[in-house]
Amino acid sequence: MECTLRPYLPIAVYGALVLGTGFSLTLASSIFGPRVRRLEKESTYECGSLPLGSSRERFSVKFYLVAILFVLFDIETVFLVPWAVVYRSMGLFGLLEMLAFMGILLLGFVYAWKRGGFDWE
């Protein structure tokens, strides 16, 4: 037991420290901190302007679509950047591979476009 877990001891200590600090600070501020309750203070923080109605309202499913499409093309970049860094060593093979990847993505893009994925209305 001692042989397998010994290396993890520092991690355990570190974890205990982090948790301990966090908890004790929160606890301390809730015990010692002064409390002044006012309406403005309790209301939603909207960058200084006055909040308009409840923040727990439903919003259109279209936002999700946009978000997902965004993530998709975002991921594309995640793959493109490392490839760009090593494209010299990957050579033609890398290029073809990336072209295939982009091609598939392009087909998806065409499909999403034609199906109206980018229309708001």
Place this chain on the structure above:
Amino acid sequence: MTSITWCIFLPLLTAGVLLLIPSSLKGLIKTVSLLGAFVTFLISIGLVRGYMLGESAPGGADRVLEERIERILDGAALGPAYSVGPQGKERWRADFLTPRIENGRSILVKPTVFSEFTPGAQEAWEQAAELILAKSVSLTTHIKFVEYLPWIQRFKINYFVGVDGLSLPLVALTTLLCVLCFVWSWNIDKGTKGYFVLFLLLESGLIGVFCALDFFLFYVFWEIVLLPMYFLIGVWGGENRIYAAIKFFIYTLVGSVLMLVAMLVMYFMTEPHTFNMLTLMNLAPGFSPGVASLLFVALFIGFAIKVPVFPFHTWLPDAHVEAPTAVSVILAGVLLKMGGYGLFRISYPMLPGTGTDKFFIALIAVLGMINIVYGAFCALAQKDFKKLVAYSSVSHMGYVLLGLAALNHTGVTGAVLQMINHGVSSAMLFLIVGVVYDRAHHRDLTRFGGMALQMPWYTGIATVGFFASLGLPGLNGFISEFLCFQGAFDFRDGATGSLITTTQGIHSPWIVYVSLLGIILAAVYILWTIQRVYLGEVKREEYKRFPDVSFREVLALAPLGILCIVLGVFPNGLIEFMNGSLTAVTDLVRGAMGN
């Protein structure tokens, strides 16, 4: 295709033909089914006649197996040391395939040089060894009309069928009852096509069970019987048919899956692995007592549910009451015999050590006693005519157990004879109930009376059936019950002849004495029934309009009535017919007792 294969599959073939006939042509459907069943019956009679030739009957198991062994050895590469041709083959066989006799069993041990064989020779050895061990069982010489074809070779499952003196009478009984049932079912108008298709399927399954000599094949046929029965009760049955059908199915399925497990354990414990029932009769007796008794219990439960043995009997009255008349006939006449047949063909010859164990003999004798007495008391209490007959079946099947427990030649003969006689007489009783039910549309014993005045012919025929069931001398039931008791009363030691021993027979005479009560009780419930239904005044006005038995009904009843008398007066023909096989079976079991 040999005649036995025709006998098994002709009903199935007829069912296939029926499927092609439009369901509106009811007359044609009935005619074709009756024709199919009748030809099957003729084939089975042909088998019986052929079997009576004795030694020269066609398809003897020993010959067929020998041919098979030769063919296996012909096809195998036996190795360089053995010349190609019959001489090398004979030498190889003498070197590696000569069984050693030990305690009455033949034993073949894998040769020490087995690993040096070519793969072909290894396989040939395994296959041939299985058949040689099958051949060495004494019962083999009594099995005729054998057909042996490979089916699933990887597990050495074969289409191996044949009949002997034990199974052939049951096959003949099945085919006969099916013909009579088809005659009887002429008035079925609801879903005619389905009814006859299922009935024919049932017949195929039943004949298959009695003919199968491969355990796997036996199991397949055993299960095939379940399906049509379920639908026949469930669709064409009485008020409470759904409950009865599902109860029947689940009860029997529990039994058969236990049998499946036992079968597989036997397969893997034998070396070489085998499903061949004859080989198993040779190898399975060598199992250790502990394993053997567990297997025996599993198999016994499977068969006991079918028989049915107390306390597994509760499905029977329900199924009988709800089933249509013809289905009841098959249920009582043949289906119950499957359980008894299983005990004679599988449990006892394969596990004789357990069968002859003192505890198990006592257990089975006591169960038989309970069946006889409890069944009779239950019958006594019934108000429903059909339920009464159903419980009388429970009682009568108890004699089979009693004869079996005695484990001597007289007892075993009596038990098998009782199965056949009960098949005839209970089938007849259910038809008799059917006659009156078709007219009165109820079966309440308290509401009948005076049928003798109204339907004299019917009463005459019915009396034969009732007295046969009661065990009146001169009719068939008497002979078999007598033999069962004669066997059970034989408390002598087989070897020394001294009275009351510990090595054979039923040790506690009181079991037999109590069982004797059953005969008196049978007289009570049967005579009381006759009195309530047939004698006295005609209780209701409507009964006076009842016509006497129709030609169709006589056609179905008369052969059974005649059989009751014939088997009662000349039982010797049948006993002699079965004698060889039953002696072989008894010897197989008793062989284990001697050790």
Place this chain on the structure above:
Amino acid sequence: MHLLNHLQALLTLPVAVTAPGVEQFRDTFYPAIIDSLKYFGPETQVAVAAIAILLLDLVLPIQFSKHLAWAAILGCLAPLSGIGHYYEDSKSLFLGMLVIDPFANFFKAFFLLGSIPVIMLSFVSRKLEGRRMGEYYFILLSSVFGAMLMASSTHFLTLFLSLEILSVCSYILVGYFRTERKGAEAALKYIIYGSIAAAIMGYGFSLWYGMTGSGEISSLARVFWSPEHEIYTERNQQALAALTVTFAFLFVFVGFAYKIAAIPMHFWAPDVYEGAPTVVTAFLSVISKAAGFAILLRFLGGLSSSVSGLAPGDMAVKLWAGVDWRLILIVISILTMTLGNLAALWQTNLKRLMAYSSIAHAGYLLMGLSILGTATRYTGTQTIAFYLVAYLSMNFGAFAVAILVENRLNSSELEDYKGLGRRAPFLAGALTVFIFSLIGVPPTAGFMGKFHLFMGIIDVGGWPYYLLAIAAAMNTALSAYYYLKIARVMYFEKGSSLELIQSSALGRVVVVGMLFLTFYLCFCADSILKTTLNLGMHV
């Protein structure tokens, strides 16, 4: 000018670069990957077919959209030639990520052939009529693609990815009718359970990786057998290492148990099966389950030392406190089948009943897993492969009838099956055969399958296996009750309507095909046994 230089540099290969490993990359990796592509043909074909269908749907008028089914069938048939060509090959692909061997090829063919009836039934299904079907068949083929990858994965990475491809596609298929409340609920439940299972499985993988230092399944055995990884010696048997192995084993099992709907990850099955479109239910209950078993076999096979070519030894790997992992599988198997059957007893909806029945069948199939690596003539792989083919025939058959009935009655409540024996004699008769096959009554495929499983466990012997055999036998009898309930309502009870139920020709073709297979597997079991025989050699 600058850009041109760049392009030129890009196209002149190889460029003299000083980065380490380039040589290796060029000389070993390229050829290996390009060589692998050759064997990757079947998967590529399915993927291409899927994308082609998606794009075709853009230009097709809506009334022709349903005929994309034929393209999908083509997409399932075309890869078979490639699979047949390399059937006997045994080769590691993509640097140890995938493998092709008869085992993988058998399952790939199974998924492809099994998808054909699903596609045909989708074509027939009235519920899917009048919609654009491009997306549907695209997702269906994608899930087949995922399943195929699962069968040939040999690395935790590909394993996880392929499992997720199949799962994500299944989520969409389950919730395909967005507007149906039950479907939406089913999809959500499926996703939540799926994510939890995937997370736990991922944790399991990480534990294995921590112990072996490799993601390859074949290196699993190193934990137990390799001399340089003496993490698992006798001395350590009770130690934390053994506990880690146990948890790693169980965590990974949880992920697979979710796919096959075994205890303790079975909760999703009833709701999902009921809520999903019936065709999708059929797909999930057979193809998805089979894929789960394929990967489970591969994973458990990895524990065997023979796979990794280390010192000989069987798979009697002891987990914490000396518990043989097979004992755990036996317990799970008994619990799964018993629970599935008990819960099915009270169901009144055919789809829900089939869901519990499919849990029970997962329990039966686990019997085959519990004999892996034991010295028997009939390997666990073989019994499972055979049972899966049998299960395909009877389950697809039953669902095909359910779909054809649903087309007319718009219901899968057993109540509405009353009197079906008269209203649709052929469908009712066929369903009866499938039911009896599901119970395991001869002469049907289900009986043969169960017979093999029983043979396998009884051959091993020992009291845990005998207990398992008895439990399975009793479960068979138990299951008869609810299966027979279906036959009962169809034949024994009178329906309110006597109107005949018409069914489409293509639907009947599927039913007849499954009927044929159901009987064929019983009477000609030898042929399929020969096919499955080889599989056991590889796992």
